[in-house]
Amino acid sequence: MTFLRATFFRSLYAILLLIAVLVLNFSMMHMAPGDVADTIAQSMGGADPEIMAQIRADYGLDQPFLIQLATYVGKVLNFDLGFSFFYNQPVVSLILERLPATLLLVLGAQLLALTLGVVLGVISARNPNGMTSHLVTGLALFGYAAPVFWTGILCLIAFSLHLGWFPTSGMRDVTVAGGGWAKLLDIAHHAVLPIITLCSVYLALYSRLCRTAMLEVLGSDYVRTAKAKGLSARQVVYKHALKNAVSPVITLAGLQFSAVISGAVLVEAVYSWPGLGTLAFQSIIARDTPTILGILFFSALVVIVGNLLTDIALRLVDPRVGGKQ
Amino acid sequence: MKNSHNSPLLKVENLRIELTTRDGVAPVIDDLSLELRAGETLSFVGESGCGKSMTALALMGLLPEKVGRVAKGSICFNGEDLTTASPARLNEIRGNDISMIFQEPMTSLNPVYTIGEQIAEVLRRHRGMNKAAAWQRAIELLDAVRIPNPKNRVSDYPHQLSGGQRQRVMIAIALACEPKILIADEPTTALDVTVQAQIFDLMRDLGRELGTATILITHDMGAVAEMAERMIVMYAGRMAETGPVQQVIDHPRHPYTKGLISCVPHLLAQLTAERPPLAEIDGIVPSLKDFGRDECLFASRCERANEQCRNQRPPEVGFSAGQLSACWQAEDV
Ligand SMILES: Nc1ncnc2c1ncn2[C@@H]1O[C@H](COP(=O)(O)OP(=O)(O)OP(=O)(O)O)[C@@H](O)[C@H]1O
Numbered sequence: 109m110t111f112l113r114a115t116f117f118r119s120l121y122a123i124l125l126l127i128a129v130l131v132l133n134f135s136m137m138h139m140a141p142g143d144v145a146d147t148i149a150q151s152m153g154g155a156d157p158e159i160m161a162q163i164r165a166d167y168g169l170d171q172p173f174l175i176q177l178a179t180y181v182g183k184v185l186n187f188d189l190g191f192s193f194f195y196n197q198p199v200v201s202l203i204l205e206r207l208p209a210t211l212l213l214v215l216g217a218q219l220l221a222l223t224l225g226v227v228l229g230v231i232s233a234r235n236p237n238g239m240t241s242h243l244v245t246g247l248a249l250f251g252y253a254a255p256v257f258w259t260g261i262l263c264l265i266a267f268s269l270h271l272g273w274f275p276t277s278g279m280r281d282v283t284v285a286g287g288g289w290a291k292l293l294d295i296a297h298h299a300v301l302p303i304i305t306l307c308s309v310y311l312a313l314y315s316r317l318c319r320t321a322m323l324e325v326l327g328s329d330y331v332r333t334a335k336a337k338g339l340s341a342r343q344v345v346y347k348h349a350l351k352n353a354v355s356p357v358i359t360l361a362g363l364q365f366s367a368v369i370s371g372a373v374l375v376e377a378v379y380s381w382p383g384l385g386t387l388a389f390q391s392i393i394a395r396d397t398p399t400i401l402g403i404l405f406f407s408a409l410v411v412i413v414g415n416l417l418t419d420i421a422l423r424l425v426d427p428r429v430g431g432k433q
Numbered sequence: 434m435k436n437s438h439n440s441p442l443l444k445v446e447n448l449r450i451e452l453t454t455r456d457g458v459a460p461v462i463d464d465l466s467l468e469l470r471a472g473e474t475l476s477f478v479g480e481s482g483c484g485k486s487m488t489a490l491a492l493m494g495l496l497p498e499k500v501g502r503v504a505k506g507s508i509c510f511n512g513e514d515l516t517t518a519s520p521a522r523l524n525e526i527r528g529n530d531i532s533m534i535f536q537e538p539m540t541s542l543n544p545v546y547t548i549g550e551q552i553a554e555v556l557r558r559h560r561g562m563n564k565a566a567a568w569q570r571a572i573e574l575l576d577a578v579r580i581p582n583p584k585n586r587v588s589d590y591p592h593q594l595s596g597g598q599r600q601r602v603m604i605a606i607a608l609a610c611e612p613k614i615l616i617a618d619e620p621t622t623a624l625d626v627t628v629q630a631q632i633f634d635l636m637r638d639l640g641r642e643l644g645t646a647t648i649l650i651t652h653d654m655g656a657v658a659e660m661a662e663r664m665i666v667m668y669a670g671r672m673a674e675t676g677p678v679q680q681v682i683d684h685p686r687h688p689y690t691k692g693l694i695s696c697v698p699h700l701l702a703q704l705t706a707e708r709p710p711l712a713e714i715d716g717i718v719p720s721l722k723d724f725g726r727d728e729c730l731f732a733s734r735c736e737r738a739n740e741q742c743r744n745q746r747p748p749e750v751g752f753s754a755g756q757l758s759a760c761w762q763a764e765d766v
C-alpha cells in the first residue's frame with residue numbers, strides 16, 4: 109500500500125519535473141540566436157525579409173514568447189515533438205527510428221558492465237590481495253582516467269585497423285544480404301567495439317564500488333552469523349553478503365542510466381553508430397531546434413523513468429528502503 | 434547421554450590463540466584449558482579486552498581470517514579435534530551441534546531477509562527440512578522464544594523488531610537444531626535491564642528443556658551466580674581462576690576475582706533482578722602486545738604483587754572441588 113502511494117506521488121512529481129524541464133529547454137533555445145526560419149531560408153539559399161516574416165507567421169514564431177511556450181508544452185504533452193525540417197520528418201518518428209541503436213549500445217554496455225563489475229568486485233573482495241583485486245584497481249584507474257573517445261579510437265586502431273577483427277563504423281554492412289540470423293550476426297559484429305568501449309567506463313565504476321561494498325559487508329556481524337549457522341562459503345557470500353552489497357551498485361547504475369545519451373554521444377561519434385547520440389550531435393550542428401528540443405525532452409524522460417526503476421529495484425533488494433513514509 | 438557423564442562434551446587443552454597485528458604476533462589466549470559436560474553451564478567473566486570473545490570465536494572456528502590462528506593446543510568436541518577438522522566438517526557442526534549468540538543483536542541479523550527465512554535456513558541446512566516444514570518450524574520457534582503473534586511476525590524484517598526481540602530471534606536460530614553446546618557472548622550487554630532478565634530466563638529455560646550445555650560470556654556477576662555451575666575468570670588472555678561458582682564467589686583465590694566480586698557489593702547478600710555491571714578495578718588491562726610476557730599480568734594492578742609476580746608467570750594452584758588459581762599467593766588470598 110505504502111509502495112503504491114509512494115509510486116503515485118513519485119510519478120506526479122516526475123510529471124511536474126518534466127514540465128519544468130520543458131519550460132527550461134524551450135526558454136534556452138528561444139534565447140539562442142537563429143530560429144527555424146533562418147534554417148529554412150539558409151536551405152533555400154537565402155530569402156528576403158518578407159518571405160522570412162511569412163515563414164515565421166506560418167510557424168507561430170511571431171507570437172509572444174509565453175504563447176509559443178504554452179503551445180509547445182501543450183503539443184509535447186500530446187506526444188507531438190514537432191517537425192524537423194532538416195530531416196524532413198516528425199521528431200517523434202526520428203527519435204524512435206534512432207532509439208533501438210542507442211538502446212542496444214547502452215543496454216549492452218550496462219548489462220556487461222554490471223555483470224562483470226559485480227563478479228570482479230566479489231572475487232576481489234574475497235581475496236583483497238589477489239590478482240583480480242589488482243586487476244580491478246588497475247581497471248578502475250584506467251576507466252576513470254581515460255576519456256571514452258580515446259579508448260574508442262584506441263580500440264578502433266587496434267582491433268579494426270591492425271587486427272581487422274571488427275568493422276570500423278556503422279551498424280550494418282550493406283554487402284551482407286538477407287535478414288534473420290545473418291542480419292543479427294552482422295549487427296552484433298558491429299556492436300562489439302562500441303559496447304566494449306562504453307562498458308569500460310561503467311565497468312570501472314561498478315567493479316570498484318562493488319569491491320568496496322562487498323569488503324565492508326563481508327566484515328559485518330550478520331555475515332559472521334551466517335558463518336556461525338554452518339552455511340557454505342558460497343551461500344555466505346552470494347546469498348547473505350551480495351544482496352546487501354548490490355544496493356549501492358544499483359543506485360550508481362541508475363544514476364549512470366540518466367547519462368544514457370550524453371554517454372553515448374562520444375562513443376556513437378567515434379564509431380558512426382546511427383543512434384540518438386549521433387542524431388543529437390548532427391542536429392546541434394544543423395541548428396535543428398525541434399530535434400534538439402525533442403532529444404532533450406527524451407533525455408529528461410529517460411532520467412526520470414530511470415530513477416523510478418532504480419527506486420523499485422532498490423525496494424526489491426532492501427526491505428528497509430521506503431519502509432516508513 | 435551415558436558416555437557424556439564420564440567424558441566431557443567439550444575439552445579444551447592448552448589452547449593458545451595468536452593474533453597478528455601491526456605490533457607483531459601476540460597471544461590473545463594463552464594456555465587455556467577447560468571442560469564442559471553435557472547440560473552444564475560454564476561462565477566466562479573478565480573485563481573488556483580479556484579475550485572472551487576470541488575464545489568463543491575459536492571454539493566456533495570463526496577466528497578473524499588471516500589475523501587469528503590456533504597456535505597450540507586442541508579443542509575436542511565429542512572426542513573430535515576441531516582445530517584440525519576440515520572446513521566442510523566445521524560447517525556441519527556449526528549451527529547444528531555448536532551454536533552461538535552474539536554480543537550485538539542490532540546488527541547480527543541480515544537486514545534483507547525476513548526473520549522467518551533466517552531461522553528456516555538453518556533448519557533446511559542441517560535438518561534437511563523442505564521450505565514449508567522449515568517455515569512452520571520457524572513459527573513454532575518464534576513462539577518458543579516468546580515472541581507474541583509469531584504467525585505474523587515471522588515475515589517481518591529485522592528492522593521491524595526491537596533489540597530484545599532480535600536477540601530472541603538469534604536465540605531461536607541458535608537453538609533451532611537443538612545443539613549440544615550454546616555459546617552466548619554477552620547476549621544481554623546491548624539490551625536494557627528489564628529485557629536482560631527476560632533473555633537470561635529464556636536462555637535458562639530453553640537450555641534446560643533441550644539439555645544444551647551453555648558457555649555464557651558476561652560482565653554480569655549476578656547472571657553468573659544465577660545461571661552457571663562453574664566459572665572461569667579471564668585476565669589478559671589467561672585464566673586467572675576457575676571453579677564452582679558458589680565456591681569461587683565465597684572464597685576467591687585470586688586477587689583479580691576478589692576485585693571483581695567486591696565491585697558488586699550486593700552479590701553476596703542477595704541475588705536479585707538488579708544487576709549493575711562490573712565497576713572498574715583501578716588500572717587497566719595491559720595492551721595486547723604485552724599479553725605474552727613471562728610475569729603475572731595482573732601484577733601492575735595488584736596490591737600484593739612482589740618481585741616474583743613481576744618476573745615469572747604464576748602456575749595454576751589447585752584447591753578442593755577443582756578450583757584453580759593462577760596466583761603466586763593463591764593460598765593466602
Ligand atoms: N580482528 C582483530 N584484530 C586484531 N585484534 C583484535 C581483533 N579482535 C579483537 N582483537 C583484540 O583482541 C583482544 C581480545 O578481544 P576480545 O574481543 O576477545 O575481548 P572481550 O573479552 O570479548 O571484550 P569485550 O568484553 O569488550 O567484548 C583485544 O585486545 C582486542 O583489541
Ligand SMILES: [Mg+2]
Nearest residue numbers: 485486536618
Ligand atoms: Mg566480547
